[in-house]
Amino acid sequence: MDFDQPPVRRFTLADPGALPRGAWPATVPAVAQVLREGFTPAKGVTMLVGENGSGKSTLVEGFAEAFGLAPEGGTPYGRHTTRRSESPLGRALRVERGLGSGRYGFFLRAETMHHWYTFLEDNPPPDSSRSREPRFHEMSHGESFLAVLRTRFDSPGFYCLDEPEAALSFSSTLGLIGALAYLVADGGQAVCATHSPVLAAMPGVRLLEVGEWGLRETTWEDLELVRHWRAYLDAPQRYLRHVVD
Helix, strand or coil, X not given: CCCCCCCEEEEEECCHHHCCCCCCCCCCHHHHXXXXXXECCCCCEEEEEECCCCCHHHHHHHHHHHHCCCCCCECCCCCCCCCCCCCCHHHHEEEEECCCCCCCEEEEEHHHHHHHHHHHHHCCCCCHHHCCCCCHHHCCHHHHXXXXXXXXXXXXXXXXXXXXXXXXXXXXXXXXXXXXXXXXXXXXXXEEEECCHHHHCCCCCEEEEEECCEEEEECHHHCHHHHHHHHHHHCCHHHHCCCCC
């Protein structure tokens, strides 16, 4: 029996009643595809790339909650909530875990990390190894994200990242790629939603483009995101003339 398996083998629909057909987010093509066919993440890193509203963040959020991670960000062991805004997708999915794999993970959700920092200050981890916890609120947005990578992305678990590049400079985004590469080498697994062509270029990732077609496997060179960035950097006025008078 193969015990060398990733933390997540597959996500499938567990409870059709939790997400009726015709109700959001089942109306989003990418979500509908996952509900219909299931979703098998790569053993290493899966990148979801697409326009706003395409469903990539909804999927990452659903995968995180189905795995048992706090839907507003964090680990499986600390729960905090401000105002529930998550879709019912996470409660409708079943996770098939890898044999012998751990249950640790982390959900880095850019829009709610501020709340997680506050939760952490109010509920310091009992683990002595966290006794010198970074003071996240006293750091810049980007510095705090890098501190999260340094202190939380350190076990071979399942990691979900929703647009982590939002707080990161070019060089820090390269640092994130390095952190993910280290994580994968240690047996970790990650699913990441991104708008960053830098992050999407990480070697060895499974790239899925998200759009009106649902999910489709692609290459970095064929991403619409990459084509637009290349064209924009080559001639910015080609785009700006349509938005600036």
